[in-house]
Amino acid sequence: MSWTLPLPEVEGQISLDRPLADLTWLRVGGPADLLFQPAHMADIGVFMRALPEGVPVFPIGVGSNLIVRDGGIRGAVVRLGRGFNGFEVMANGNLRVGAAALDAHVARKAAAAGYDLAFLRTIPGAIGGAIRMNAGCYGHYLADVFVSATGVTRAGKVVTLRPHDMEFAYRHTALPDDLVITQAVLAPPRADPQKIEDKMAEALEKRAATQPVRERSAGSTFRNPAGFSSTGRADDVHDLKAWKVIDDAGLRGARLGGAQMSEKHPNFLINTGSATAADLEDLGEMVRKKVFQASGISLEWEIMRIGERLREKE
Ligand SMILES: Cc1cc2nc3c(=O)[nH]c(=O)nc-3n(C[C@H](O)[C@H](O)[C@H](O)COP(=O)(O)OP(=O)(O)OC[C@H]3O[C@@H](n4cnc5c(N)ncnc54)[C@H](O)[C@@H]3O)c2cc1C
Numbered sequence: 001m002s003w004t005l006p007l008p009e010v011e012g013q014i015s016l017d018r019p020l021a022d023l024t025w026l027r028v029g030g031p032a033d034l035l036f037q038p039a040h041m042a043d044i045g046v047f048m049r050a051l052p053e054g055v056p057v058f059p060i061g062v063g064s065n066l067i068v069r070d071g072g073i074r075g076a077v078v079r080l081g082r083g084f085n086g087f088e089v090m091a092n093g094n095l096r097v098g099a100a101a102l103d104a105h106v107a108r109k110a111a112a113a114g115y116d117l118a119f120l121r122t123i124p125g126a127i128g129g130a131i132r133m134n135a136g137c138y139g140h141y142l143a144d145v146f147v148s149a150t151g152v153t154r155a156g157k158v159v160t161l162r163p164h165d166m167e168f169a170y171r172h173t174a175l176p177d178d179l180v181i182t183q184a185v186l187a188p189p190r191a192d193p194q195k196i197e198d199k200m201a202e203a204l205e206k207r208a209a210t211q212p213v214r215e216r217s218a219g220s221t222f223r224n225p226a227g228f229s230s231t232g233r234a235d236d237v238h239d240l241k242a243w244k245v246i247d248d249a250g251l252r253g254a255r256l257g258g259a260q261m262s263e264k265h266p267n268f269l270i271n272t273g274s275a276t277a278a279d280l281e282d283l284g285e286m287v288r289k290k291v292f293q294a295s296g297i298s299l300e301w302e303i304m305r306i307g308e309r310l311r312e313k314e
Pocket of ligand 1: 025058059060061062063064065066080099100122123124125126127128129130131132133134135136137177179180181182213217218219220304
């Protein structure tokens with residue numbers, strides 16, 4: 001669409017009708033009406049307050065858990081970059097990290113300083129997305145080390161979020177979709193740097209052996225069916241694995257257009273090179289339907305699908 005509303009006066013960069021495919025891991029999707037890359041935190045408040053009421057705002061990280069649909073996003077997308085990737089050991093021994101800092105970089109810097117965030121080493125997102133999604137693997141979760149986060153609301157107000165505001169659960173928090181997280185304070189356990197390095201190297205090896213880490217994917221497509229632990233605590237140690245029910249339904253390697261369920265890990269949806277967002281989403285929906293027919297299990301999407309489908313030409 002062409003943007004006809006007044007543009008907020010900000011120090012960061014505003015791009016209109018900005019394609020988003022190159023900002024996501026799956027490399028698909030249409031444009032955002034407006035993409036805002038703020039210069040600093042106060043800039044986000046200025047932007048939010050000046051943006052006409054009713055224009056939706058959606059923050060993105062590095063797009064490692066997203067399918068942006070082919071018709072793109074009506075509204076404003078906020079993406080943090082330089083200026084939001086700090087890493088600091090605080091006087092009280094906690095870590096302050098910027099929301100745009102990559103999980104892997106944070107894990108490595110933390111290890112060098114003797115803090116164990118090894119579980120973040122193999123997650124390809126940035127800290128804002130890790131908080132929003134309660135990212136985790138191999139039995140460890142962002143929720144376990146979370147002290148607080150700073151964010152900016154759609155009204156432009158700076159807020160501090162504490163654990164009770166988050167309602168952390170399996171790949172879930174209770175944050176509004178339009179709240180932009182700018183930084184977090186984490187309290188990881190202390191450990192010997194070499195031991196953490198070894199743990200990270202082992203995790204990388206394990207990933208490479210079991211997942212299509214060189215393909216374009218967005219990680220696990222569906223949640224493992226059990227979903228939540230009985231205590232409500234975030235927990236992904238489930239007996240029933242999504243990859244197994246997909247495999248049992250004969251869908252390992254299933255294809256639609258340029259989309260494929262990975263041969264290596266059937267719960268990874270991959271773009272083989274020419275996929276559209278519709279190919280990926282439609283293949284996912286076909287898998288959900290066939291798994292339900294085969295086993296009665298309703299798979300739930302873990303990958304977020306955002307934006308509009310491309311309208312048919314009249
Ligand atoms: C190969 C591969 C392996 C993966 N393995 C794992 C895994 O083991 N465990 C796991 O948990 N995930 C995994 N993922 C999924 C993904 O990396 C995580 O969900 C990650 O936390 C998403 O971060 P992101 O920066 O890419 O966020 P995006 O995908 O850009 O966005 C995801 C969500 O976070 C929100 N968000 C992002 N940044 C902000 C911000 N600054 N403020 C507010 N909201 C924000 C978005 O609005 C959206 O709701 C994997 C993905 C891939 C491609």
